[in-house]
Amino acid sequence: MFSLVRLLAPVRAAAANPSSASTTVSLDLPGTLSAPLQKPLRDHILNSLTSEKNPITHSSAYQRCEPTSSVATGHQRAEGRRSQLYFKSRNSKLRDQAQERxxxxxxxxxxxxxxxxxxxxxxxxxxxxxxxxxxxxxxxxxxxxxxxxxxxxxxxxxxxxxxxxxxxxxxxxxxxxxxxxxxxxxxxxxxxxxxxxxxxxxxxxxxxxxxxxxxxxxxxx
CATH class of the missing domain: 3.40.50.10190 (BRCT domain)
Incomplete structure (x- = not known):
């Protein structure tokens, strides 16, 4: 689990000194922040998109979840074809998603x-x-x-x-x-x-x- 204390200390410091926000704010846990703390944290996230520590652009969550396809709506539906064709198409899409890993x-x-x-x-x-x-x-x-x-x-x-x-x-x-x-x-x-x-x-x-x-x-x- 990420430490909220570890996050808030540099964020509060960044709020007090906005000029240093892009280098001192930790991204360990967004949390629920008061308005004065939200802007420096948001600015730091946007200014560090290429960093491996950025939780948006370098998230590993996809490796810990299972790709799925909806069986109810949209392009996943069989469009009137027999169910066998639908499941064949669904398996193919799931296999392609898994291979991306x-x-x-x-x-x-x-x-x-x-x-x-x-x-x-x-x-x-x-x-x-x-x-x-x-x-x-x-x-x-x-x-x-x-x-x-x-x-x-x-x-x-x-x-x-x-x-x-x-x-x-x-x-x-x-x-x-x-x-x-x-x-x-x-x-x-x-x-x-x-x-x-x-x-x-x-x-x-x-x-x-x-x-x-x-x-x-x-x-x-």
Whole structure:
């Protein structure tokens, strides 16, 4: 958290000596300022737009949020086309927005990840961010090209089948630890160590580590 005291001291000094406002005002926290303090702070912000400390032009908030598209209004609407075309267009726009963040390595190159449910020890936003900078791709709507489902919770077999009923390949269903360990070791780890295997008795998916269950064919009857 930014310190309000740290902000107000130089701002008050700048208000007392306007000629030095452009060099002494801190931008740590705008806060709610009285009228005499607002002008020197505003002037300093406008006079330091090229500075890396400027909270407007050098904000890192975009890296900590998830780009989204409206499903209700404007150009995001399908304009009468079938919903499949809308979701294809939406995924494309979301993918383009995510790629603007850039990538740092190719650990997850070729991986198409769908994040489902609770993420133990992390968040879905963090998982998606890590996959993106690792050269992978996240689906915001489940689809047929998904290669991995990331989850910390057992999924019902019917729910998983519903997500991937158009997929003709085997899909890895793994915990978030697979993501974190792959990044930490700078190498994609074997999925079987983090796999969720099918329970024939309960009709659900549970955590497991059997190497022969490296992937689950969700197209089998």
């Amino acid at each position: 850039g990538k740092e390595n190719d650990v997850f190159k070729g991986c198409v990840v769908y994040v489902n449910g609770f993420m133990k020890g992390t968040t879905d936003l963090e998982v998606k961010r890590i996959v993106g900078i690792g050269g992978g791709r996240c689906r915001y709507v489940a689809g047929g090209d998904t290669t991995h489902i990331i989850t910390s919770m057992p999924l019902s077999a019917s729910k998983t089948q519903k997500h991937l009923d158009s997929n003709g390949r085997k899909v890895h269903i793994v915990t978030p630890e697979w993501i974190m360990d792959s990044v930490r070791l700078e190498k994609r780890q074997p999925e079987w160590k983090y796999n969720i295997v099918e329970s024939k008795v309960q009709g659900s998916l549970r955590l497991g580590s059997a190497k022969e269950n490296m992937a689950i064919d969700l197209t089998e009857e």
